[in-house]
Amino acid sequence: MVKVPRIKLGSQGLEVSAQGLGCMGMSAVYGPPKPEHDMINLIHHAIDTGITLLDTSDAYGPHTNEILLGKALKGGEREKTELATKFGIKFENGNREVYGDPEYVRAACEGSLKRLEVDCIDLYYQHRIDTRVPIEITPLRLFCLLEKMGEMKKLVEEGKIKYIGLSEASASTIRRAHAVHPITAVQLEWSLWSRDVEDEIIPTCRELGIGIVAYSPLGRGFLSLGPKMVENLTDGDFRQNLPRFQPENLENNKKLYERVSTIALKKGCTPSQLALAWVHHQGNDVVPIPGTTKIENLQQNIGALSVKLTPQDMAELESIASADAAKGDRYMDGFPTYLNSDTPPLSSWKA
Template sequence: MKQRQLGANGPLVSALALGCMGMSEFYGKGDDAESLATLDLALEKGVNFWDTADVYGPHSNETLLAKALKDRRSQVFLASKFGIVRDPSDPAKRGVNGRPDYVRRSVEGSLKRLGTDHLDLYYQHRPDPTVPVEETVGAMGELVKEGKVRFLGLSEVDAATLRRAHKEHPISAVQSEYSLWTRDPEREVLASCAELGVGFVAYSPLGRGFLSGAIRSVEDFDADDFRRGNPRFMGENFQKNLALVDAITALARDKNVSASQLALAWLLAKGEHVVPLFGTKRRRYLLDNLGALEVSLSARELAEIDAVFPPEVAAGTRYSSEVMKLLPR
């Protein structure tokens, strides 16, 4: 397995990371047996960077991972997150909490559910506009001193917030959505990470599965799949985005690789500090995605891909209006 370093002084991790969210929620019905088999295969293939969060399930994703981690915790670089708060009476509603007391309560809960005494990487899942980032990161830094967390991360922050946080305590990784159809990090954050020596973890690198080319209709989703309500998968937006994906699929076919492999290879070419975080709950998709590590793209091929998917070309916002409120403006 090829490796990449998270930050100038951070750890070495697998060059592709495994996002575990969809094993428990948001992407239709789960299958714990297949998910656990996928985790087993990931570790066998050297994918040791696993990502979860307390909000996934909520909580059940961490509990699932605990089963896979048993007796081999030392083989996995384990990341979890805190900070998104869900409303029990309305699962669609989201809030944020970055208060120091909440940081401590959250990590204790995650450690217990995961069956471990430490997290390798702990992210603030979303910034809390009511709490200075210095206070939140200061509380996270206390967890490092206590040995409960090894490295700190932030998710979906702007460059200014990253700089403030990094002064309070070294940040090893920023995790944000980044793919052919979400190129927002290219404005500032990606360069800031490179400048500060911070790793960049790109989540949803396949556009929530859309860039694979396998999704042809909203009817391909289970009734409870959150993508049914995602703006980029709705109405005219779906058809416009499908045309873009078909063009990428054609480029992939010419190169004799899958569309997913092409999209992941494009991200890998964005810098040695970039680690794509793909999510899957099935072994066959895991194996296909890992093939991206063997794909090399020339300058001409990268230009061809950029011509098909320039910044801002995707139709529709990244999330529903409710969830978009949690992102930096």
């Protein structure tokens, strides 16, 4: 059995497994929640193989995914893991709202700690950027010694969080935040069919020594099964609404999957292993966090670590999976992403 190696994520001292586990789909977003007992067994199996970076959020459920992880990490399992969760998305009256005001930070953190049944969160992300509040305030300005804005600093001093991350943040937002307090990791969507982050965000992270956590490295499952995945989506699966899976885009995107499958056949691996190996080959500062609800898929994902790609392989993959190869946006109109994450200048803030 392949044992997942460990790497340093960012330049602040955090060490994690080279491949993580996205836990969202176990509880929410991708159809009905999966059986709790099975998911706990899956998490334990992942830890036994060396996958120790577990990724969740208070928005998944909401809250139910954190509760699941809390149950799974009882006993000695917590000490074997690096636990990442997020704050910043709230659901009120059926609507999704992004919050980043200082008063919200402590309540969100305390809530996550309680649900996870832990004393400390290893990596705490701002899930989406509140564009009403300067990024220096939300939450990173809180590390400063300003008396009215000290909640995040207090949380660190109290040992409740260790490292800070951002998710779906633009290059300028990352740069402004990092100038106030070092960012350990940026979480972003990066795969063979989501390569737009390579223009500005990846170079910015590398310039600043920030680790890169790639979510949806398998194109939300499409790079594993192609159109068959879309055909098998269940009621309530968020992916049914995504532009890339709509009929007007699906035929084009099917061709991308078929080309990846052809190369995978030549390499003697599955399409998902090839796609995941491509992310792993981006550098030792990148940690993909593929999600799954099945142990056999988890093992297949780990197998991607053994797939070796030559410079010629990488060039061939990137020629068929150019930045504009996939048709359709990543999200629906109006959904918060790095493209609309810029915040007002700090000079505009009135506490």
